[in-house]
Amino acid sequence: MVFLSLALKSLKNRSFATILTVISIALSVMLLLSVERAKRAAEQGFTQTISKTDLIVGARSGPLQLILYTVFNMGNATHNISYETYETLKKHPAIEWTIPYSLGDGHRGFRVVGTTEDFFKHYHYRGQQKVKVAQGIEFKELFDVVLGAEVARKLNYRIGDKIVVTHGVTKGEGIQDHGDKPFVVSGILASTGTPLDRAIYMQLEGMEALHVDWQEGAAPTKDKIVPAHQLSKEKLHVHSITAFFVGTKSRIETLSLQRELNTYKGEPLLAIIPGVVLSELWQGLSFVEGVLKIISWMVIAVGFMAMLIALTTSLNERRREMAILRAIGAKSGQIVGLLVFESALLTLLGIVLGTALAFTLALVLGPWIEGEFGLYLAGPIFMWKELMYLGITFIGGTLIGLIPALRAQNLALKDGLSVRL
Template structure:
């Protein structure tokens, strides 16, 4: 009685246990890497786009959109000009503006940027999928010389509520003398967000004015020193800020308000949509993701090449087996289909094993990725786009198996039964 082809295929696979297991593992690891890179690429892009969420517009001095985004959100670089406080007040009173959070940059603390703002920063600035800022310890600043530090600042420098810190004038290589006569007290530590907020020291706008009372033109005024206890006698209302984050009453008005700001008379301003500009920035830095995807595709190709090599190398040892099958009534086409079926089964099993391995890895490292890098990796089996990749792997395995299947097809019964010395 002739056995079904699928039964012969399974028996043939079991008969070559070690080679089958090694091939299966190679394919599974290749699929894990391919889908892992694709998943990280998509989730990293989503997390990057959600570095700042819930903010409809960012307004700053007229420059480039990406430049404004870099220094206002990522704290990279510096603004060419500041925005006068009178313009900020005018924007705050705009009928379509629900809230406005000013941002003042220019100082630093031991390599971390200092962000001057208001308490509204903690109420309105959101990260991720509209996740509000949370305090891991302490509370928001209240006094002039209070400060809130991000999670990375606290972890790197060992800060906790009550710690005393001193700010430096300037940032990066331009950092000058310290404002040592006006120390700050840490009142709160923010929970980790995986965004630039983690690397920031936040103080009130009044604090920015206070530490610069005896400074002018970027340097200390000779012979003038105003102690911290006397700053209350001066007007500490802000004069200029770097940028402003704006939330609107209705999202439908965002383009109209943006156009009004960009075309307004007087002080030239630029209003950008954070999401659009983040996508533009991603196209610049996203070349790395495409390189990683190409590398993972090559790894899959190597795994499939191993499958072909295993099948081809086993043909010599299987000539007698194939010849017996021919003698029992199997035609050349049956032998061809047998080899093709083996390859497809190994590819399907490898894909399934790779998906399960990726799910386990995703579930294990997702909390760490979110906490350390702000990448929200969702532990899932497969989505629609990943099914396309899996189908491509199986199709490639089917195509790759044509060579060994064709060689097996051409083996003759006489060649298989010939005793080789």
């Protein structure tokens, strides 16, 4: 209690330097926790972009390529799957549900995806989260589209607006527009913080309607254009899809179904378990995690240096204080103990303040960060790594106090009670 009373009075006497020291430690702790939480959010957001899907099935290529163009809408498939094969396989006794997924054209740099209403029923991300329409309704008519949250936000679209799809996956405005068959925005998805936000969704028949009058990939001449009002879902036949997602009736059957699909004789297929491939892909990007770890340790080091500078700078102002303590009988070990105790107290105050700041920032800025950068900051406030880092910070901050404490011990032996001018 004597140490605590002396330490509090000494810190109060140097209130300005004390506040600056606590703030420097608090900022370091805040940055440390924020970086660690951002790293955790990036990993969870990456590996949980899709969940509750047991298999993704596409044309035979490679697991990495398949996961990139289905889950992240990056790249293109080497081949498509015939729709007849899909219709046959969806009736497999081990399969409970499927989601057809067809990558098509683009619109001002965003990918267009053809699917069915099963997409809204069965697609999950981050565990139990389902795709929801925040505004409007799901596509019902042939030329309805549902926009991802980022598409609607960046292009400033509203319900009822018309959009024109561009042939091929393009950046910007594109070259060949399907201007004769405009689509109408029927709905806008709620923000998910995943690649779902950066795509445009339409019915499979709507994607077929875009190219019903195209021959061998070439745009039709004016006399061969089929007007949009002459088309209907009943008149269109889906020929192929890019891939499809599978939910099995029992997780136990997943591996046997995967082997069966990979050896399917009707056409060459590749079935992958998305969770496994996503984890492997994240491991391949481990250098990102390594960089973030280095940043975390550098933040701790900067905090230590800031505290050491503050304590050492204020030491000259305390030489008379140390001399008085020695004169009234304080031992040199007690002088050292007092300064180390002050360092521990400053570190603890900085940790508490920094933790509170990190928690407040995550709470206030979490929705904005999720919408802008796709980092989902919800979840446990502390994991074992964060607690370990805070423990290291406290121990390190306490030990840092030994440096000015030992120096003060030596100075106290030399200094007298006279004021130096």
